[in-house]
Amino acid sequence: MTSETAEFMSLRKAAADFAWEGVARHPYKDAEAGPFRAISRQILFSDPRLDGELRYFEIEPGGFSTLERHAHMHGVMILRGCGQCLIGMAVHTLNPHDLVMIEPWTWHQFRASAAEPLGFLCLVNSARDKPCLPNVEEFALLRANPAVARFLDGA
């Protein structure tokens, strides 16, 4: 490997507005994989020699991620803006640099505020299962909690 190649591979400078040189901004996920709104995904570190991946998700004002759960865990750090998340039956307000740990099989969803985007880093295992969406009964159980229902309604 020449030093030019090493240099190119080893550094990706931050650009304006939470973009990075050589990092593509992707759709959050396939449209059929569940309801979501106004969210993008950038893969910051993913390599066969790394057992974890670091991604950057950004939700536009008023947008939200899919309400889902799965066997794998998430370690999240908020990078910009503000919003809320649902973890299990608890709704949390989120500000820059807050840390969120999402345990296996815990329902979770992120929402940006109406006025600001919500951008966050997400650490996951490179090998992981696919998310599950709530069925009718599970969704009703979540909505039975008034604070959770208000969160799910974006109210």
Add this chain to the structure above:
Amino acid sequence: MTSETAEFMSLRKAAADFAWEGVARHPYKDAEAGPFRAISRQILFSDPRLDGELRYFEIEPGGFSTLERHAHMHGVMILRGCGQCLIGMAVHTLNPHDLVMIEPWTWHQFRASAAEPLGFLCLVNSARDKPCLPNVEEFALLRANPAVARFLDGA
């Protein structure tokens, strides 16, 4: 698990000056593990069910991490301040949100600027080898490059 317990475990709010509720600020490493100066370590995500760890290191103005290499990789994101890093034979200037990938067995060191701290996130595999320090011949080879020598001297 009660919802209070889940809430406690799932959120760690950011505090002032890059600290977090419930996260301890540790020494960087044991003093005998190599030369370094004015650097602290906070473990943000480390869990038996996560294959990767996310740590936050902060180097005070004028401080530096150990010059070392190892089989495992680092994925680094700068969070605050400015400084420089050596990766192989290349010296890079670092600013907030820059991404640095350190390949296996690549010599690397981070230095804060004289005026500002340098704080960065570091993604590593949970299972990883111990770092190696340069021997006399390896150190001489690095110093033979004038830009590398200036970096190592903190000049």
